[in-house]
Amino acid sequence: MAAPHSPDAPASILSFAKDLPNLCSLAGLLCGIVAIYYALLGIFPAAMIGLIWAVFFDWSDGTIARRMKGRNDKEREFGGQLDSLIDIVCFSICPAIVLLSYGHFSPWFLPGAFVIVATGVFRLSYFNVFGLVDESTYMGLALDNNIIILVLAFLFNGLISHTAFSVFIYILLMLLAALNVAPIRTPKLAGRWYYALLAYALILSAIFGWRWYRF
Numbered sequence: 200m201a202a203p204h205s206p207d208a209p210a211s212i213l214s215f216a217k218d219l220p221n222l223c224s225l226a227g228l229l230c231g232i233v234a235i236y237y238a239l240l241g242i243f244p245a246a247m248i249g250l251i252w253a254v255f256f257d258w259s260d261g262t263i264a265r266r267m268k269g270r271n272d273k274e275r276e277f278g279g280q281l282d283s284l285i286d287i288v289c290f291s292i293c294p295a296i297v298l299l300s301y302g303h304f305s306p307w308f309l310p311g312a313f314v315i316v317a318t319g320v321f322r323l324s325y326f327n328v329f330g331l332v333d334e335s336t337y338m339g340l341a342l343d344n345n346i347i348i349l350v351l352a353f354l355f356n357g358l359i360s361h362t363a364f365s366v367f368i369y370i371l372l373m374l375l376a377a378l379n380v381a382p383i384r385t386p387k388l389a390g391r392w393y394y395a396l397l398a399y400a401l402i403l404s405a406i407f408g409w410r411w412y413r414f
Contacts, residue, residue: 215274215277215278215281218270218274218277218278219263219267220260220261220263220264220267220278221260221277221278221281223256223259223260223263224256224257224260224278224281224282224285225285226256227252227253227254227255227256227257227259227260227285227289228253228285228288228289230249230250230252230253230256230289231249231250231253231285231288231289231293232249232288233245233246233249234246234247234248234249234250234253234289234293234297235249235292235293235296236249237249238293238296238297238300238301239296239300241300242411242414243297243300243301243353243356244353244407244408244410244411244414245407245411246293246297247349247350247353247403247407248403248404248407248408248411250289250293250294250297250346250349250350251346251347251350251399251400251403251404252400252404253289253290253293253346254289254290254343254346254347254396254400255396255397255400257282257285257286257289257290257343258343258393258396259393260278260282261282262393264278279327280327283323283326283327286319286323286342286343287316287319287320287323289346290319290342290343290345290346291315291316291318291319291320291342292316294315294345294346294349294372295311295312295313295315295316296312297349297368298311298312298315298368298369298372299312301364301365301368302365302369308365308369311369311372311373314373314376315372315376318376318377318379318380319342319376319379321379321380322339322342322379322380323342325338325339325380326338331387332384334387335386335387335389336384336385336386336387337384337385337386337387338382338383338384339378339379339380339381339382339383339385340375340378340379340381340383340385341379341385341387342379344375344385344388345372345375345376345379347396347399348371348375349368349371349372349375350403351403352367352368352371353368353407354403354406
């Protein structure tokens with residue numbers, strides 16, 4: 200049975216698009232879609248640029264939201280749901296497509312793609328219900344950390360054979376998926392880590408941009 204329509208709901212769904220943190224979340228979604236597009240084309244340097252900026256905008260929306268005044272509970276709740284759904288696209292579906300594309304869409308890579316998306320869905324569902332362990336600790340590895348590690352790993356693409364690197368990426372993503380749902384506590388990276396991520400994104404964008412130019 201559907202929940203009754205809330206009397207304080209806005210007249211337009213798109214009214215939430217005017218909220219600055221939500222616009223930032225949508226910028227991250229755009230980066231994720233760009234990453235998926237280039238992954239499907241097999242242009243992985245461009246896909247990695249899209250992915251790392253998706254992480255940056257994912258971190259930025261929360262930073263902006265915490266500094267804004269006057270947002271009501273419904274705006275905060277909507278923003279949290281939007282952020283979670285975008286995380287599924289950028290940090291679960293996108294790396295699954297990267298794996299499939301790098302494996303030339305071989306059926307052998309389908310189980311791995313399923314595991315990536317399934318663990319991502321479970322992790323975010325758990326987080327949406329139970330939240331943080333405390334103010335600065337997650338249960339399991341956060342999905343955005345997968346991308347930070349995956350993008351770094353792709354710096355080594357081309358140094359070994361395509362087959363060997365595809366096996367390496369497959370194993371790496373399976374290990375990260377296991378950590379996403381593992382009963383371990385990991386720190387929530389914030390504060391100075393935000394500026395470290397910005398520097399990381401700029402440096403890797405320059406490296407992958409140069410590789411893309413040579414592609």
